[in-house]
Each structure stands twice: as structure tokens, then as C-alpha cells.
Amino acid sequence: MKKTNHPPVEYSEYLQLDKILTAQKRLSLNTEQPAHDESLFIIIHQVYELWFKEILIELKSIIKILSQEYVLETQMYIVVNRMKRILEIQRILIQQIKVLETMTPLDFLEFRDLISPASGFQSAQFREIENRLGLSRGSRAKLNETSYETLLHPEERDKILDSENSPSLLFSLEKWLERNPFVYRNDFQFAQEYQKVALEGIDRDRKIVSVNSRLSDSEKKKELLKIEVIKKNIESLSSKEVYDQSKELHQRKMSYEATLGALFISIYDDYSINHLPHKLIIQLVELDESMTTWRYRHALLALRMIGQRIGTGGTSGYDYLRMTLEKHKVFQDLATLSTYLIPRIERPLLPQSLESDMGFRKSFL
Numbered sequence: 001m002k003k004t005n006h007p008p009v010e011y012s013e014y015l016q017l018d019k020i021l022t023a024q025k026r027l028s029l030n031t032e033q034p035a036h037d038e039s040l041f042i043i044i045h046q047v048y049e050l051w052f053k054e055i056l057i058e059l060k061s062i063i064k065i066l067s068q069e070y071v072l073e074t075q076m077y078i079v080v081n082r083m084k085r086i087l088e089i090q091r092i093l094i095q096q097i098k099v100l101e102t103m104t105p106l107d108f109l110e111f112r113d114l115i116s117p118a119s120g121f122q123s124a125q126f127r128e129i130e131n132r133l134g135l136s137r138g139s140r141a142k143l144n145e146t147s148y149e150t151l152l153h154p155e156e157r158d159k160i161l162d163s164e165n166s167p168s169l170l171f172s173l174e175k176w177l178e179r180n181p182f183v184y185r186n187d188f189q190f191a192q193e194y195q196k197v198a199l200e201g202i203d204r205d206r207k208i209v210s211v212n213s214r215l216s217d218s219e220k221k222k223e224l225l226k227i228e229v230i231k232k233n234i235e236s237l238s239s240k241e242v243y244d245q246s247k248e249l250h251q252r253k254m255s256y257e258a259t260l261g262a263l264f265i266s267i268y269d270d271y272s273i274n275h276l277p278h279k280l281i282i283q284l285v286e287l288d289e290s291m292t293t294w295r296y297r298h299a300l301l302a303l304r305m306i307g308q309r310i311g312t313g314g315t316s317g318y319d320y321l322r323m324t325l326e327k328h329k330v331f332q333d334l335a336t337l338s339t340y341l342i343p344r345i346e347r348p349l350l351p352q353s354l355e356s357d358m359g360f361r362k363s364f365l
């Protein structure tokens, strides 16, 4: 970095600690019984909000990179590193709940009524994270008749609605996967070649179950039904029309082309050109898992602190929070890719022309 003439800066000045360290105003100080634990409650929420801010900075930069027409490998490296950063922050967010759990429900009751109707439900940054990840309005857990933004501070509402209408990570990922240049080619039709091999595997599985003398007739029937479901899943990849017809049934969010793009990366994950894209797919599955883990830990925290009471934000409390666990997942399509995987040894051989375009060279060492 070029050195420019700037006045020397002190630690506390640079970090603006005068603002941060004087921003903990306990409401219970104005009552007859100041609540000791209110400081912890305020600080932990502030720490969360700071980490939410950092997650948003990283998320927005990742979306920007993936939205480019061409994403160079050097930029994929940056994407994967920044995703790793988000995952590490999420790990801290989950662990941090334990610090708050050192407060007992009675400690909380000492100041709970004073903070109503404030609730994490009104965290604009949390909503922005959900929107930037790609959680759509229609997928959100139903909250009476009101929508989530009505409870936000009016000054924050427009910004959050804007984030809902901006390209999300899911959207930019989908467009990027759709551009996978190795899926549609004259020398190799991935969808068709894959189908052949995958359906042969299904036939084999069927035979194995049918001749298994250890299974009773009803157990065989159950196993064969499971295999039929997997077969239907694989068949749904045969064409865009079939895929689109079953999109609703399988609750898929990604397009046919993007799913094939992701499947190609996952099946040929050992080809060096796929290393970083495959890592990103795994990271996105982890991101969803971490969000779900945080949601679950937070729901348990709420149950422990307030039992079955309604939340200060006016939802049903624990029951509402439990509902978000499944409904608010964003990258489930990537997690369920495993349904379609085939063993490496059985995957269709790539023609040399394609291998060479993928930059694959045999090693002679």
C-alpha cells in the first residue's frame, strides 16, 4: 500500500471506542432494582450485530464476484476464502449462545418487561442476511397475517425491502452454475450420459434387493419403493420439461441448467478445474447447516428463558422459531444433490476433447 501523509492515529480513536463502549444503556438503571445481567444481554446482542455487519460485507462481495459474466479461477479463490470467513463467524455465533445461557430465566425476568416490544425479530441486519442469501418472501414461516418488514423500524424498512429485490447469493450462484461450459457440448451430452449410468445402477440395486434372502417380502417391498423414489428423482433430470414439472413437488429452488451444472461439478470433483467450485458447493451446504444450527440453539435458548410464552416481538415464540428451521433453508438443492451421485468408478468417461478443455493433463511423474 502507498504511504500517504496522514496524522498519527491512536488505538481508541481508530476504533471509535468512545462510541462503542458508551453504547450500553441499561433500562433497569432507572428502576428500583437495576438488573446485573442486562449488561450481558445488551453486549451480546451488540456483538451479534457487529458480526452480522461483517457477514454482510463478505456476502455482498461474494455476490458481486459471482455476478460477473466470467469468474476467473483467481476470483473463485477469493470467494472460497471469504465463504470460509463467514463459516468461521457462524461458528462463533453458535458458541456465543452458551455465554448468554449463564443468565438464568429469573435473571432475565428482572428486566424482560422493560425491553418489550424490542426483539431480535426486528434485527434489520439479520433480515438482510436472509434476503441476501436468497430466502424468498414466499418461503418464510407464516407469521399471523403480518409480514416480517412491518415490524422493522420505518427507517430500515426500505433498505431491507431493497435487499429483497437485489440479486441474492442463491440467484447469482444459479446463474453462474447455468454457465458451466462443460454440460452442453457436441462431443458430450452430460445429462444423457449420466442418466444411462445412473439408471443402470438403479436396475442393479433392484436386483440386489429382489434376491436378498435375508429380507422378508414386506421389507423387500419397502426397499423397492425407496429405490423407485430415487429412480423418479434421477428421471426428473432427463429434460428441462420433466424437471420443471416436478420442481414444485421436490421443492426445488434452482433451475434445471444450474442443477446439472452443480451435478457435473460434484461428480467430476477431482478434476482440478472443479476443485474450487466443488468447495464452494460444500461450503454453501455448510452455511445452511450452520444457520439451521444457530436457529435451533436460539430456539432452545428461548424455550429455556421464556418457556411457552409469546416473544417480546409478538410471535408464538418457541413454536415460531422451530418452524423456521426447515422453512428458512436456502441451499437445500445443493444438499440433496447427493441423491443423484454415482460412484467415481461408474461415472461416464469424458472424451479427450472435453478433458483437454478442462485443462486436464495426465501426470507422468
Ligand code: HEM
Binding pocket: 044, 045, 048, 049, 100, 108, 119, 120, 121, 122, 123, 126, 298, 301, 302, 305, 306, 310, 311, 312, 313, 314, 315, 316, 317, 318, 320, 321, 324
Ligand atoms: C434471553 C435471550 C433470548 C430470548 C428469550 C429470545 C427470544 C426470541 C423469540 C421468542 C423470538 C421470536 C420473535 C418474538 O416473538 O420475539 C426471537 C427472534 C429472534 N431473536 Fe431472539 N432471543 C434471545 C436472544 C437473542 C440473541 C442473543 C440474538 C442475537 C442477535 C437473537 C436474535 C434473534 C433473531 C435474529 C430473531 C428472529 C428469528 C427469525 O425470525 O427467524 N435473540 N428471539
